[in-house]
Amino acid sequence: MKVSYFPGCTLKTKAKDLDVYARKCAEFLGVTLEEIENWQCCGGVFTTSRDEIATKLSSVRALKEAKSKNQPLVSVCSACHNVIKQTNAAIKDDAEFASRVNNYNAPEDAYNGETQVLHYLELLRDVIGFDKIKEKVVNPLTGRKIAAYYGCLLLRPGKVMAMDDVENPTIMEDFIRALGAEPVIYSYRNECCGGYITLESKELAKAKSEKVTSNAKDKGAEAIVTACPLCKYNLQKNGGDMPIVYITELLAEALGIKE
Amino acid sequence: MQRIGVFVCWCGSNIAGTVDVQAVSDALGKEPGVVFSTNYQYMCSQAGQDMIKQAIKEHNLTGIVICSCSPRMHEATFRKTAAAAGINPYMVEIANIREQCSWIHKDMKEGTEKAIVLGRTAIAKVHLNTPLVPGESPVTKRALVIGGGIAGIQTALDIADAGFYVDIVEKKPTIGGKMAQLDKTFPTLDCAACILTPKMVDVAQHERIRIFSYSEVEHVSGFVGNFDVTIKKKARYVKEDVCTGCGLCTEKCPQKKVPNEFNLGMDNRRAIYIPFAQAVPKVATIDADYCTMLKTGKCGVCSKVCTAKAIDYTQKDEFIEEKYGAIVAATGFNPISMDKFDEFAYSQSKDVITSLEFERLMNAAGPTAGKLVRPSDGVHPHKIVFVQCVGSRCAACAEKGKEYCSKICCMYTAKHAMLTRDKYPDTDVTVFYIDVRTPGKQFDEFYRRAVEEYGVHYIKGMVGKVSPEGNKLIVQGSDLIANKQLKIEADLVVLAAAIEPDKSARPLATMLTASMDTNDFFTEAHPKLRPVESPTAGIFLSGACQGPKDIPETVSQAGAAAAKVIGLLSKDKLTGNPCVAHSDEMMCNGCSTCEKVCPYGAITYQDKEFRGPNRTTLIRRVAQVNEAVCQGCGCCTVACPSGAMDLKGFASKQIMAEVDAICK
Numbered sequence: 001m002k003v004s005y006f007p008g009c010t011l012k013t014k015a016k017d018l019d020v021y022a023r024k025c026a027e028f029l030g031v032t033l034e035e036i037e038n039w040q041c042c043g044g045v046f047t048t049s050r051d052e053i054a055t056k057l058s059s060v061r062a063l064k065e066a067k068s069k070n071q072p073l074v075s076v077c078s079a080c081h082n083v084i085k086q087t088n089a090a091i092k093d094d095a096e097f098a099s100r101v102n103n104y105n106a107p108e109d110a111y112n113g114e115t116q117v118l119h120y121l122e123l124l125r126d127v128i129g130f131d132k133i134k135e136k137v138v139n140p141l142t143g144r145k146i147a148a149y150y151g152c153l154l155l156r157p158g159k160v161m162a163m164d165d166v167e168n169p170t171i172m173e174d175f176i177r178a179l180g181a182e183p184v185i186y187s188y189r190n191e192c193c194g195g196y197i198t199l200e201s202k203e204l205a206k207a208k209s210e211k212v213t214s215n216a217k218d219k220g221a222e223a224i225v226t227a228c229p230l231c232k233y234n235l236q237k238n239g240g241d242m243p244i245v246y247i248t249e250l251l252a253e254a255l256g257i258k259e
Numbered sequence: 260m261q262r263i264g265v266f267v268c269w270c271g272s273n274i275a276g277t278v279d280v281q282a283v284s285d286a287l288g289k290e291p292g293v294v295f296s297t298n299y300q301y302m303c304s305q306a307g308q309d310m311i312k313q314a315i316k317e318h319n320l321t322g323i324v325i326c327s328c329s330p331r332m333h334e335a336t337f338r339k340t341a342a343a344a345g346i347n348p349y350m351v352e353i354a355n356i357r358e359q360c361s362w363i364h365k366d367m368k369e370g371t372e373k374a375i376v377l378g379r380t381a382i383a384k385v386h387l388n389t390p391l392v393p394g395e396s397p398v399t400k401r402a403l404v405i406g407g408g409i410a411g412i413q414t415a416l417d418i419a420d421a422g423f424y425v426d427i428v429e430k431k432p433t434i435g436g437k438m439a440q441l442d443k444t445f446p447t448l449d450c451a452a453c454i455l456t457p458k459m460v461d462v463a464q465h466e467r468i469r470i471f472s473y474s475e476v477e478h479v480s481g482f483v484g485n486f487d488v489t490i491k492k493k494a495r496y497v498k499e500d501v502c503t504g505c506g507l508c509t510e511k512c513p514q515k516k517v518p519n520e521f522n523l524g525m526d527n528r529r530a531i532y533i534p535f536a537q538a539v540p541k542v543a544t545i546d547a548d549y550c551t552m553l554k555t556g557k558c559g560v561c562s563k564v565c566t567a568k569a570i571d572y573t574q575k576d577e578f579i580e581e582k583y584g585a586i587v588a589a590t591g592f593n594p595i596s597m598d599k600f601d602e603f604a605y606s607q608s609k610d611v612i613t614s615l616e617f618e619r620l621m622n623a624a625g626p627t628a629g630k631l632v633r634p635s636d637g638v639h640p641h642k643i644v645f646v647q648c649v650g651s652r653c654a655a656c657a658e659k660g661k662e663y664c665s666k667i668c669c670m671y672t673a674k675h676a677m678l679t680r681d682k683y684p685d686t687d688v689t690v691f692y693i694d695v696r697t698p699g700k701q702f703d704e705f706y707r708r709a710v711e712e713y714g715v716h717y718i719k720g721m722v723g724k725v726s727p728e729g730n731k732l733i734v735q736g737s738d739l740i741a742n743k744q745l746k747i748e749a750d751l752v753v754l755a756a757a758i759e760p761d762k763s764a765r766p767l768a769t770m771l772t773a774s775m776d777t778n779d780f781f782t783e784a785h786p787k788l789r790p791v792e793s794p795t796a797g798i799f800l801s802g803a804c805q806g807p808k809d810i811p812e813t814v815s816q817a818g819a820a821a822a823k824v825i826g827l828l829s830k831d832k833l834t835g836n837p838c839v840a841h842s843d844e845m846m847c848n849g850c851s852t853c854e855k856v857c858p859y860g861a862i863t864y865q866d867k868e869f870r871g872p873n874r875t876t877l878i879r880r881v882a883q884v885n886e887a888v889c890q891g892c893g894c895c896t897v898a899c900p901s902g903a904m905d906l907k908g909f910a911s912k913q914i915m916a917e918v919d920a921i922c923k
Binding site: 158159165167168185186187188191215218 | 598599600601602604606607658724725726727728729
């Protein structure tokens with residue numbers, strides 16, 4: 001099976017592990033991630049401001065290319081996924097927005113939100129299936145207590161992202177279980193890591209990140225797993241000595257394909 | 260040709276202020292068939308009605324057109340007037356020139372023109388009206404109350420005291436409902452059990468009340484005065500008439516690990532159980548999901564210890580068929596699940612509880628014998644935070660909460676806070692609220708007492724997060740008045756969960772063809788004037804199944820529902836509405852379309868003999884309308900592809916004549 005893939009800028013620079021292992025693991029599990037040609041930066045979360053058109057065009061072009069191949073569009077980075085999925089929903093539900101975008105882009109070849117947008121975790125859960133992954137695990141992470149960190153972008157807004165319950169999610173915990181490890185539930189798993197505030201106030205960013213890592217530690221976690229490069233950056237820089245790994249790294253390790 | 264009289268009402272200045280009533284009566288007087296036309300200040304008054312009666316006699320009228328307010332207001336009044344003067348009441352038509360004309364227009368000229376058109380329309384219809392005679396049906400003098408909480412209990416007692424037979428169907432092994440789980444009741448703080456259990460006993464001992472406990476309504480057919488109901492009596496594996504309720508079996512049963520639903524799972528019960536000490540009927544029930552004997556065939560301890568020989572492992576579900584004249588829905592409410600509100604960490608900590616769980620913790624018959632301790636470690640909490648509106652008034656989060664106000668939470672939270680402070684003065688209590696709503700007799704005084712006498716801290720604002728850290732719960736909330744973010748280290752957090760109708764209400768409403776709103780509360784026939792009746796005739800509403808209610812309100816509504824039932828059952832015969840559907844058998848092609856669209860199940864099909872050409876006989880399948888069940892909604896007349904279905908009093912021909920009159 002082949003799906004369209006939008007890696008995003010950070011995955012080509014700081015978060016290479018997220019990208020490399022996403023492809024490898026998917027390939028191993030029978031899904032080829034076909035990188036969108038000439039993709040552009042999703043614009044980060046700033047593009048979700050409602051009245052802006054130009055910054056959303058990157059998402060729309062990627063969605064359109066996936067549509068032309070009749071494939072779902074998969075991304076791993078929480079921020080990219082959030083922008084693409086929100087843009088897709090806006091195009092689907094808001095006719096005026098759709099016509100403005102299409103007039104700007106290519107009116108003769110209108111895009112109206114037809115592409116299915118999947119996060120990598122949804123690909124694992126809904127397309128491949130956690131059961132199937134469990135069967136393919138060669139290095140079960142038995143005995144390891146791992147805390148899932150959702151952050152704010154992966155699940156919210158709940159109605160649009162429609163991935164899991166916003167306040168009581170299970171997708172990452174089920175993922176961790178499929179790899180043989182024990183998920184740690186802690187109350188800060190869906191709180192903000194501080195995001196871009198680190199540019200303005202190191203102190204505030206530190207307070208936010210420390211809260212997350214200390215809460216996870218308090219509940220017995222030995223590592224935190226995340227899908228978001230910015231979360232990883234913040235938690236690692238400000239959150240003390242708690243190891244922070246990407247979902248794809250953990251998956252590769254369990255599947256025995258990590259280098 | 261009809262001889263029609265037109266009567267234009269001024270309604271004081273309500274109509275005459277925007278409509279030139281004289282011009283209307285003059286114009287309509289010239290319409291074909293109109294032999295008399297007049298106007299008067301208040302047509303519905305005694306003088307106005309006398310004027311109509313006199314005109315009927317003097318001018319030998321056969322049809323009447325009243326240009327006045329909405330037919331909802333006075334159609335019945337004017338029909339009676341006509342009947343008193345000796346003409347068929349269904350020869351009266353109302354032209355609504357108030358709500359649909361004078362009230363919504365400002366310009367006298369336009370208003371007058373429209374009033375004339377509306378009057379002309381009614382005249383066109385009356386030309387085609389025919390006298391209609393309503394049918395009659397008998398009334399079964401027995402009522403069914405579905406749900407045995409305080410609402411159902413009160414309704415049943417009131418109906419039975421008036422001399423009619425009542426059956427209560429309760430799905431749980433005992434009646435009592437939510438009120439039996441409560442500790443004290445606001446605003447007087449009398450104990451719920453002390454005022455409820457005597458009523459439960461009254462029900463059990465009443466010669467005209469039967470209780471079907473551990474039973475559910477399986478099927479309902481029929482119509483007002485004549486409902487046929489099948490009740491499923493679930494197998495409880497204990498002979499109800501033999502069991503003495505001694506409780507020995509519930510002490511000896513070796514299966515001890517069954518979550519006790521009466522205490523909301525905070526402790527365990529046995530597989531054979533009596534829900535609580537004052538249960539009615541006080542008989543044991545075996546929980547088939549947990550009983551070792553029923554699951555594996557090995558055990559039988561309860562049967563061995565039972566001196567009354569009441570245990571019967573072979574018992575089967577039993578189906579009882581009974582006829583009823585009226586049905587009361589009293590299915591009650593439940594707190595919503597806290598699954599989707601994990602920002603309050605309900606699933607993460609045992610010390611985050613709902614208010615109903617708090618009731619059980621405070622209750623002397625509860626899992627802690629009334630001692631307020633933390634469920635996690637049994638330690639007395641010194642700092643309690645109450646969060647109101649968890650899932651209520653939640654317009655922004657409608658996918659997980661409710662948009663409406665649950666109405667009872669402000670008062671029970673004030674009660675919980677006050678009782679805590681009264682019993683444990685060393686415990687600090689904080690309540691987070693969006694608004695404190697206390698409209699009710701002695702309610703605001705009660706809340707003020709909690710604040711002023713008992714020193715409960717009320718903070719306007721919402722809690723954003725509860726985080727279990729160590730053995731504390733860190734409560735993060737905003738104080739909107741001080742404009743501050745608060746962090747409180749609490750020992751116990753109590754969530755005032757929104758309430759929603761019981762899950763059994765939706766399938767029941769389908770069986771009863773009773774309408775519901777989007778929240779699954781039963782809809783009343785009129786929100787102000789008919790609050791205890793469903794729009795479906797013969798179905799009545801009692802308690803929280805119609806909307807969130809506290810006990811005083813539930814009891815008053817239960818009594819009101821009983822009064823309506825008594826009014827119905829005291830009649831020997833019911834007069835139906837003659838404006839019902841009927842099928843022209845010669846045109847009916849037996850396609851079943853009407854049967855499928857009928858929301859009341861009033862249409863059935865029959866094979867009937869017809870005379871064919873050349874003295875042959877044909878058997879044809881044709882539609883039959885049960886006139887007592889039909890509500891005259893007209894769905895079938897629109898759906899019928901062959902034009903066989905028509906509505907008496909609203910025939911397609913009449914409607915088309917009206918349209919023609921408007922378009923003329």
